[in-house]
Amino acid sequence: xxxxxxxxxxxxxxxxxxxxxxxxxxxxxxxxxxxxxxxxxxxxxxxxxxxxxxxxxxxxxxxxxxxxxxxxxxxxxxxxxxxxxxxxxxxxxxxxxxxxxxxxxxxxxxxxxxxxxxxxxxxxxxxxxxxxxxxxxxxxxxxxxxxxxxxxxxxxxxxxxxxxxxxxxxxxxxxxxxxxxxxxxxxxxxxxxxxxxxxxxxxxxxxxxxxxxxxxxxxxxxxxxxxxxxxxxxxxxxxxxxxxxxxxxxxxxxxxxxxxxxxxxxxxxxxxxxxxxxxxxxxxxxxxxxxxxxxxxxxxxx
Amino acid sequence: xxxxxxxxxxxxxxxxxxxxxxxxxxxxxxxxxxxxxxxxxxxxxxxxxxxxxxxxxxxxxxxxxxxxxxxxxxxxxxxxxxxxxxxxxxxxxxxxxxxxxxxxxxxxxxxxxxxxxxxxxxxxxxxxxxxxxxxxxxxxxxxxxxxxxxxxxxxxxxxxxxxxxxxxxxxxxxxxxxxxxxxxxxxxxxxxxxxxxxxxxxxxxxxxxxxxxxxxxxxxxxxxxxxxxxx
Numbered sequence: 001x002x003x004x005x006x007x008x009x010x011x012x013x014x015x016x017x018x019x020x021x022x023x024x025x026x027x028x029x030x031x032x033x034x035x036x037x038x039x040x041x042x043x044x045x046x047x048x049x050x051x052x053x054x055x056x057x058x059x060x061x062x063x064x065x066x067x068x069x070x071x072x073x074x075x076x077x078x079x080x081x082x083x084x085x086x087x088x089x090x091x092x093x094x095x096x097x098x099x100x101x102x103x104x105x106x107x108x109x110x111x112x113x114x115x116x117x118x119x120x121x122x123x124x125x126x127x128x129x130x131x132x133x134x135x136x137x138x139x140x141x142x143x144x145x146x147x148x149x150x151x152x153x154x155x156x157x158x159x160x161x162x163x164x165x166x167x168x169x170x171x172x173x174x175x176x177x178x179x180x181x182x183x184x185x186x187x188x189x190x191x192x193x194x195x196x197x198x199x200x201x202x203x204x205x206x207x208x209x210x211x212x213x214x215x216x217x218x219x220x221x222x223x224x225x226x227x228x229x230x231x232x233x234x235x236x237x238x239x240x241x242x243x244x245x246x247x248x249x250x251x252x253x254x255x256x257x258x259x260x261x262x263x264x265x266x267x268x269x270x271x272x273x274x275x276x277x278x279x280x281x282x283x284x285x286x287x288x289x290x291x292x293x294x295x296x297x298x299x300x301x302x
Numbered sequence: 303x304x305x306x307x308x309x310x311x312x313x314x315x316x317x318x319x320x321x322x323x324x325x326x327x328x329x330x331x332x333x334x335x336x337x338x339x340x341x342x343x344x345x346x347x348x349x350x351x352x353x354x355x356x357x358x359x360x361x362x363x364x365x366x367x368x369x370x371x372x373x374x375x376x377x378x379x380x381x382x383x384x385x386x387x388x389x390x391x392x393x394x395x396x397x398x399x400x401x402x403x404x405x406x407x408x409x410x411x412x413x414x415x416x417x418x419x420x421x422x423x424x425x426x427x428x429x430x431x432x433x434x435x436x437x438x439x440x441x442x443x444x445x446x447x448x449x450x451x452x453x454x455x456x457x458x459x460x461x462x463x464x465x466x467x468x469x470x471x472x473x474x475x476x477x478x479x480x481x482x483x484x485x486x487x488x489x490x491x492x493x494x495x496x497x498x499x500x501x502x503x504x505x506x507x508x509x510x511x512x513x514x515x516x517x518x519x520x521x522x523x524x525x526x527x528x529x530x531x532x533x
Contacts, residue, residue: 173400180390180401186352187388192376192405192451 047212090104
């Protein structure tokens with residue numbers, strides 16, 4: 001019983017982390033069709049933004065305030081990556097729409113440059129971010145089943161980010177413009193929508209969400225300049241498995257991979273589990289190449 | 303109001319329009335006639351800016367628009383009902399209409415009554431997805447969407463193509479209404495001779511990417527029709 005509950009919780013926890021790192025990519029790759037290899041580096045920038053916020057709190061504010069740095073680190077990470085995304089889109093990505101191979105190479109190069117920049121600024125070794133005190137410990141559900149607060153916090157954070165994304169995409173004028181441009185770029189322009197502005201904003205939002213993911217990753221381990229490369233494959237796997245173009249697909253993709261990962265690792269070993277998950281994803285995509293949720297629109301078909 | 307001079311445009315390396323000139327005066331209904339594939343849609347797309355002009359000028363309300371993107375042209379007051387209607391398939395009918403207001407640039411917060419009043423069945427469809435509507439319903443929606451920002455010039459590209467007769471009659475009535483009010487000019491590309499005769503003030507005939515004939519209703523004789531439209 002305890003083992004079952006713990007495995008279930010682990011599965012959800014892994015899924016929530018996968019989802020968080022994939023959500024930003026679901027926007028830049030899923031909605032905009034930019035093969036964004038620099039997504040992992042946006043996560044890295046978000047993580048370092050949290051690290052810097054922590055250091056500023058430690059240096060400038062009294063000790064009792066320190067525990068609250070994390071509440072500020074989340075929006076700071078979002079904002080920093082949002083601005084980075086804006087810069088990247090307007091200086092590079094916008095020249096590469098409709099050229100997937102070029103954007104793949106260019107964003108990969110940007111990723112390498114950002115990694116090196118991080119190495120130059122923060123040094124090559126990993127740095128640790130101290131989790132705030134209120135996230136230490138866990139919630140004892142029953143004898144032998146303790147759910148760490150950090151993991152619960154990440155699950156809650158994912159839920160909040162998902163909700164905000166849903167509201168933004170489906171309930172605001174900005175989101176309506178975004179969906180219109182993604183569905184029929186020419187017609188959206190003919191109605192008076194500035195597609196340039198929508199592209200820049202959408203890419204920036206996707207990058208900002210990657211920043212939040214980076215911020216959350218500081219809770220589960222030390223961070224380094226190449227942290228993004230560990231997650232980029234998983235992120236692409238989640239988005240492709242879920243189906244390009246719909247949020248709910250990304251959620252299901254993350255849940256599928258996260259749960260399968262936990263179960264296979266429980267039944268076999270850590271490395272064999274990963275291989276089995278990868279095999280399962282490959283087989284699934286052979287059967288359904290468009291992923292779990294397939295959106296059929298003319299704009300995506302062409 | 304709209305003055306097109308020596309417009310050249312096309313797709314990729316292929317030039318389709320070879321020096322087209324035409325005029326639309328305020329409140330006028332100007333019709334563009336011609337067989338399939340002579341460049342009517344290309345001209346519409348060129349005026350709207352979906353296709354970039356290689357040469358020539360497009361002046362609208364004393365402003366040169368030839369180099370400007372489509373969004374700017376829409377905001378200056380050109381409404382567009384494209385061939386194939388181009389409704390956003392995954393957005394609701396209401397969202398599609400709200401997107402029509404983008405060209406008003408914040409001047410309008412809600413959809414003007416008159417844009418929808420001409421199509422009384424639309425409000426009952428507000429919650430449906432655009433892609434789920436029938437062709438006729440999509441055409442009504444495309445009209446209402448183009449009328450929502452109260453444009454000064456409306457480009458209509460084959461609005462009657464593949465539409466059931468009752469909605470064709472509705473569209474005819476709408477065009478006549480607009481004409482009577484006199485606030486909006488219309489450039490209408492259409493193959494149905496009976497339809498254009500019933501609404502048009504001035505006519506241009508196209509063939510192979512050029513204007514080959516122009517004149518008023520009385521001059522649009524059987525002879526002209528035989529020469530340029532008969533297959």
